[in-house]
Amino acid sequence: MEDWTLRPAKDLDLAGADRHRSYDRESGLVANVARFAWWTMIRGSLKLMHRLEIHGRENLPEFPSFVLVANHASHLDALVLGATLPLKLRDQLFPLAAGDVFFHTPALAAFSATVLNALPVWRKKVGAHAIQQLRSRLIDEPSIYILFPEGGRTRDGSMRPFKSGIGMMTAGTQVPVVPCHLEGTFEAFPPESYLPRLHKVTVRIGAPRTFEHLDNRRPGWDEVSGLLEKDIKTLAGEQPPPDSHLATVDPVQNPSPMTSHTTSTRN
Amino acid sequence: MQPGRIARSWRGFRDVLKGTGESHLEASIQDHLFGYERALAHPLTVTIVLGVIIGLAVSGALILALRRRISGTSYSGAFRRWRSWCWLVGVIFVPVLAGAFWTMLAVMVLSLLCFREYARVTGLFREKTICAVVVLGILLVTAAAIDHWPDDRLFFALGPLVGAMIVIVSIPFDRPRGFIQRVALGVLGFVLLGYSLGYISNMANVTNLAHTGIDFRPLVLLLIAAVEFNDMLAALIGRTLGEKAILPTTSPRKTWAGALGAATLTTALVTAAGGWLFQGTPIAEPGWLIGLGLLISVLGQLGDLTLSSIKRDVGVEDVGATLPGHGGLLDRFDSLVLVPPAVYHYLSLALGPDGPLGSEGPHRILTGGWGG
Numbered sequence: 001m002e003d004w005t006l007r008p009a010k011d012l013d014l015a016g017a018d019r020h021r022s023y024d025r026e027s028g029l030v031a032n033v034a035r036f037a038w039w040t041m042i043r044g045s046l047k048l049m050h051r052l053e054i055h056g057r058e059n060l061p062e063f064p065s066f067v068l069v070a071n072h073a074s075h076l077d078a079l080v081l082g083a084t085l086p087l088k089l090r091d092q093l094f095p096l097a098a099g100d101v102f103f104h105t106p107a108l109a110a111f112s113a114t115v116l117n118a119l120p121v122w123r124k125k126v127g128a129h130a131i132q133q134l135r136s137r138l139i140d141e142p143s144i145y146i147l148f149p150e151g152g153r154t155r156d157g158s159m160r161p162f163k164s165g166i167g168m169m170t171a172g173t174q175v176p177v178v179p180c181h182l183e184g185t186f187e188a189f190p191p192e193s194y195l196p197r198l199h200k201v202t203v204r205i206g207a208p209r210t211f212e213h214l215d216n217r218r219p220g221w222d223e224v225s226g227l228l229e230k231d232i233k234t235l236a237g238e239q240p241p242p243d244s245h246l247a248t249v250d251p252v253q254n255p256s257p258m259t260s261h262t263t264s265t266r267n
Numbered sequence: 268m269q270p271g272r273i274a275r276s277w278r279g280f281r282d283v284l285k286g287t288g289e290s291h292l293e294a295s296i297q298d299h300l301f302g303y304e305r306a307l308a309h310p311l312t313v314t315i316v317l318g319v320i321i322g323l324a325v326s327g328a329l330i331l332a333l334r335r336r337i338s339g340t341s342y343s344g345a346f347r348r349w350r351s352w353c354w355l356v357g358v359i360f361v362p363v364l365a366g367a368f369w370t371m372l373a374v375m376v377l378s379l380l381c382f383r384e385y386a387r388v389t390g391l392f393r394e395k396t397i398c399a400v401v402v403l404g405i406l407l408v409t410a411a412a413i414d415h416w417p418d419d420r421l422f423f424a425l426g427p428l429v430g431a432m433i434v435i436v437s438i439p440f441d442r443p444r445g446f447i448q449r450v451a452l453g454v455l456g457f458v459l460l461g462y463s464l465g466y467i468s469n470m471a472n473v474t475n476l477a478h479t480g481i482d483f484r485p486l487v488l489l490l491i492a493a494v495e496f497n498d499m500l501a502a503l504i505g506r507t508l509g510e511k512a513i514l515p516t517t518s519p520r521k522t523w524a525g526a527l528g529a530a531t532l533t534t535a536l537v538t539a540a541g542g543w544l545f546q547g548t549p550i551a552e553p554g555w556l557i558g559l560g561l562l563i564s565v566l567g568q569l570g571d572l573t574l575s576s577i578k579r580d581v582g583v584e585d586v587g588a589t590l591p592g593h594g595g596l597l598d599r600f601d602s603l604v605l606v607p608p609a610v611y612h613y614l615s616l617a618l619g620p621d622g623p624l625g626s627e628g629p630h631r632i633l634t635g636g637w638g639g
Binding site for chain 1: 383386387388389390392393395398399402442444445448449580581582583585586587588589
């Protein structure tokens with residue numbers, strides 16, 4: 001923690017929904033208390049209703065910044081991933097959430113910002129600028145992102161191909177990315193239902209990767225998402241297809257998901 | 268404290284809230300805290316309410332009339348300021364007229380919102396523990412005002428005790444670098460925005476000022492109206508007549524002409540209104556009244572400069588964006604932060620044996636018979 005600087009909130013000149021939707025948002029005591037209550041409740045209900053099982057917790061970096069990525073099947077996913085982290089990191093945890101769903105109205109934006117601490121990603125107009133902002137935030141400030149590289153929830157239970165946004169945020173940085181596999185959330189809370197059902201949920205956390213050696217350009221981005229997609233499939237117990245371009249990746253530069261343990265560093 | 272006593276005092280407070288208090292004391296407490304029947308009992312209250320409403324109506328009409336003559340941006344700026352004023356006047360008048368309990372609640376909300384802006388502008392909001400103690404201090408100040416321990420002893424105790432608490436909770440973090448800055452910012456925030464503004468709640472305990480039958484309403488409204496009037500006059504006169512800034516580095520827009528003009532007119536207004544309000548009390552002497560007017564005017568302008576200094580130190584223009592056209596709430600209420608304690612103690616001094624202000628009761632609603 002820093003000693004002390006007289007530094008005003010970065011979102012000082014914003015109010016209402018503008019502030020809640022901003023990437024410069026900084027929150028205070030009320031949000032801190034609200035998140036404490038929220039995550040305590042979520043942990044309890046996941047344990048009770050979904051008998052939540054967490055494997056590989058030792059793979060989580062101790063300090064921010066880092067990114068958790070996972071397959072996406074349900075609105076429960078971000079909550080399950082958040083529940084794997086220690087409660088004291090709740091203010092550094094920023095799930096990246098679809099702007100058109102979670103920040104659509106001012107009331108929703110207030111909830112998503114205050115309680116979920118979500119940062120909006122506007123799917124229809126997600127420009128390079130927004131991703132660049134998220135990338136610099138990750139480097140400059142201790143933050144933990146939750147990101148679903150599929151870009152949306154699966155409608156049939158099978159994993160969709162990963163998009164390159166995660167690569168644009170992390171290629172060429174020292175920020176560790178932790179691949180996670182979620183099992184059971186699709187059955188517990190499928191996209192078409194309104195309430196979650198009692199169904200067991202398991203999360204497997206893989207070893208973190210860093211992509212410092214990769215270029216912050218298209219081939220690097222694709223490699224990031226390809227590697228993470230492979231990691232998550234491995235965690236799920238599936239074999240990646242043999243013709244995958246990932247087979248050519250140098251194993252020295254990209255340690256296998258179960259061996260490395262990277263501590264957090266900032267760029 | 269025995270459990271039976273807690274239950275009894277709670278039952279008493281609950282009866283007060285439900286309006287079922289039967290004894291003389293309980294009925295008077297209920298009347299004081301929630302009784303809106305006396306809202307317009309004093310002609311000065313009526314005068315201030317009507318004056319402000321007419322002022323708003325006239326200024327609104329003026330803005331509309333000048334719509335064609337001024338540029339679009341200055342029209343929309345003026346209109347937004349006017350609309351924010353309407354909201355502010357509503358949220359000040361309604362609780363004060365509704366009763367002491369609502370007044371205290373409104374002051375608490377004002378304190379909390381102002382502290383939030385202060386914490387965000389100084390960066391203190393990142394120190395969650397200190398902020399939590401200041402918030403707790405503001406809640407305790409409100410509870411102490413509602414409780415009204417004889418001679419406000421509980422209220423006065425909270426100044427040093429909450430200050431000490433801010434120091435104490437900062438120690439265990441084992442972060443000596445920046446300790447002074449963090450603690451000092453916490454204490455300054457509590458003193459200015461919790462304790463000082465809390466004096467308005469404390470003044471809301473006046474039920475029978477020096478046996479004249481006058482309650483807190485005209486007093487609190489006169490205080491707030493005089494401070495805001497003074498603030499506007501200083502800006503208006505300063506902009507039209509003034510050139511020489513008082514403190515050019517702190518606030519180039521505040522001029523000597525504005526300050527002196529505002530002091531003269533505010534003192535005249537307070538002397539006239541005070542002469543009417545304090546009739547039959549020891550305060551109704553020209554010396555005391557002129558002193559009161561000068562106190563409000565000078566401390567009001569110093570409060571304004573206090574916030575200007577804070578803003579200059581941090582390097583921001585406004586402390587927030589809560590009030591369209593004004594900036595933050597604190598940009599509007601900065602002149603109020605130094606006035607209430609000075610006025611409270613000044614009036615208590617002037618009242619002499621009839622004082623201190625608000626000593627006539629009701630007493631110890633929350634603490635009951637506890638602690639002697």
